[in-house]
Structure formats: structure tokens, C-alpha cells
Amino acid sequence: MKPSILFLCTGNSCRSQMAEGWGRHLLGERFDFFSAGIAKHGVNPLAVKVMAEAGVDIGNHYSKTVDELPQQRFDHVITLCGHANETCPYFPGPVIHHGFDDPPALAAGAADEEEALVHYRRVRDEIGSFIKKLPRELAQRQ
Template sequence: MNILFLCTGNSCRSQMAEAWGKRLWPEIGFYSAGVERHGLNPHAVAVMGEVGVDMAGHKSKMVDDLPDVAFDYIVTLCGHAAENCPFFAGGGTRVHRGFDDPPSLAAAMSNEEKQLDVYRRVRDEIREMVAGIPGSLED
């Protein structure tokens, strides 16, 4: 089974989902990409590191950067990606599982610890969704 997590910039949510997938389900192929390239978010890397998930080797990718893989599921994690999800020749079931955008919410926080708390909450919500795969991807 191969699963692609897709969000706008492949900087935070899709990266965390890919990292959780590789940690929790090593027998499944997990990938992430964005419809744009925003670079890897350092706060996402930091909060994943807090729970022992290393994202040091990750980089922001666009769909065109992915290897030629047939995806069983294409999971959009934000509304923009769901609306702009590219066509995949191999098909795959498209599923939307929206999560808050940590950088947007954190910008309104008064200090770095509160900002990181937003990332931690979304990290944990994504982990819960990924831990339930494949059932969490069924409508």
C-alpha cells in the first residue's frame, strides 16, 4: 500500500503525517508533497523531535518531485490542497482529512511556547489519524 499526504506547501502537516506513517506503519509506503513548495517548517521538526520522530532528512517537495508510484490513497490535509489536488494517472482513492494550519494559528500567539503548543496539538491529531490507517481513511 502507498499513501500520499498532500497539503499546500509540504512544510508542516503533510510532513508530520509522512513521518508518523513511517514510524507507525513501516510496511506501508508513505509520501508527502505540496501543491506549492514552502520549505520545511522548523517548528514542525522541533515538535516531532520532542516525541522521538526525526524529520531531519525531510525536505519540501511538490507532486512532480515524487517517484513514479501508484498511490492507493491521496490524502489532502488542508482545504487548498483538496481544491487544487492534481490528477494522478494511477488513480487512488482521494480522501480529505483537514487539520488546522499551525503556522497561521501560531502567528497570533503571544510567545514561542504557546506557538509550539499549536504545533503539538496538530501533531497529536495527525498521529491519531495515521495510527488508525487504513480505517481512518474510509468514509
């Protein structure tokens, strides 16, 4: 049985979807990955686009709340935004917070899609780097 990791964000539309996608792509043989939101806002199409650019397909992901997950116990819960960290439902064991900027908020003033994608790509890459280091970080916490 592989350890399970839940990524939790406000709307399960962008950051948590990216983290789940990266996790399955990079570390799927070592962990089971899930993502959810405090609410569900639908998967952000620009998140799908930039993940595909990196070779990670999250096109079949869907936005969900914790209550909709197939399991309710997780070995690790990682919040990816301040709101989720502050309003996280109760989970037994420690909840780890590692916040990332919100690409849709950063891109709100973008002149066009290409300018908006710059923000999505930066956060995508930051989340990917975090996922690569995740086994070491989890081992240090135990």
C-alpha cells in the same frame, strides 16, 4: 509490494511532513509513505521540533511538489488541508480528504515560541491519532 500513501498539503512544510513522519514511524512496515505540496515552502522548523519531541525525526525531510516524487502512482492520496483538496492534481482512484488546522496560521499571533508550539503540538498529536487509525479507515473504504 507495500501499498503507497501520499499526503498532500499546500506547501509540504508542516502537516504533510508530520503525517509522512508519523506514517513511517508507526506504520512503515505496512505502507510506503510520501508527502508533497501544491507548491514547496520548505520544511517548518517548529514542525521538526515538535515531531522530535514525540520521538519522530523529520529533520532530513525536504519540501517537494508531486512532480518531484520518485513515483507518480499511489494507492491512496490523502489531502490534509482545504486548499490542497480543492486544487489537488488528478490522481487515479479516490482522493481522501482529512483536514487539519494549520499550525503556522494558528501560531501567527503567539507571544513567543513556547506559545506557538502549543498549536504545533496539538496538530501533531491529532495527526498521530489519525495515522494510528489509518489502516482501519482505508479498509472501510475498500
